[in-house]
Amino acid sequence: MELADLKRRIKASQFQQFKPKSLFRVEDPITGRIVLVSPNRETRHAEIHREDAGTTRKREDCYYCSGKTPSTLFYVDNNNKLKLLEETRSMETALASLKGKDKSKVSTYYKMLENMPSHTFPKERWAARTFLNLVPSLTDDPELSLVISISPADHYRHMHQLPKRVVSAIVVSWQAIEKLASSNRLVAVPFINGGKRAGAGQSVSCFHSQVYITKTPLLYKQIARRRKKHGCGVCSILRSRSLTVYTNREFKVMAHPAPVRNHSLLIAPRQCVPQLETIDPDAFADALKVSLRAIKSLTGVVPGYNVAVRCGKSIGHIHAEFVPKTETNTPAGFEEATGLTLVTEAPLKVSKLLRKLLS
Structure with a gap:
């Protein structure tokens, strides 16, 4: 997969995200600690709640497994190869149906997701797919928030239960995103919020990873200084x-x-x-x-x-x-x-x- 192709794909699908300008940063004048304030984070969709700890939505109801997401940027197949595949359906139709309607509320976009038809994935077998986060709550331009989900067949599995090729496909996706970040002089920050339990920090019940592309975080600079000295x-x-x-x-x-x-x-x-x-x-x-x-x-x-x-x-x-x-x-x-x-x-x-x- 060529880097230029991935950049074009991101540019073409960025309009599918809902990015309210609600994030701002504040610095503690006493300690220098940086605090992110994101009111939008409180209104994001969540399948897992404290009152139903340990329960999950059915696979066919999961937004990621049914493909109710921004268009796929790339897939990783079962041989750890990146694939750019055209999909039979994306979010363009759903977004077009919202013309003339109020788009200032996150709830409008979640309602749109609920009304979207089921996704038709490629017939070719794949292990992971990467797409832009529908409602990124911790990034600003030129930063990006991406999601990596796994095949719907593995919806109910925890990471240790997954075939190694699936977890490996997540890592291959991280590698591609890191390359993209480096080309823009930014940093890729991959992470997993796992566990399918209340307090796990994830909002979708199937195993997945996220990657933020961002400016060099303060902690990274501190690590670099300590590394140079010690x-x-x-x-x-x-x-x-x-x-x-x-x-x-x-x-x-x-x-x-x-x-x-x-x-x-x-x-x-x-x-x-x-x-x-x-x-x-x-x-x-x-x-x-x-x-x-x-x-x-x-x-x-x-x-x-x-x-x-x-x-x-x-x-x-x-x-x-x-x-x-x-x-x-x-x-x-x-x-x-x-x-x-x-x-x-x-x-x-x-x-x-x-x-x-x-x-």
């Missing part, structure tokens, strides 16, 4: 045998030595490389699947979790933080006052236990 922090963690949970031919899964939440893991390639295009998607997919399997073995359930992937020149060494969401890390007064993080599980104990559970 060397690669990721490499220093990977050298610890006692923190190692799992190893494959290219990646390591580590108990994070300074976790933001109990049982947080660090996933990184053994080689100190900055960009996703240099890594093997299958090896990364294997490490991601094993991480969730390890946490499920520990807790007995698939919890809500985040996978935050950091990559690019300012990061220096690709890595992902796998962060289970628990109630045990809610900051108390001292933590709020000092900015410290408190956890109750020692990382060395976590790594030892997870190694045993995976053996």
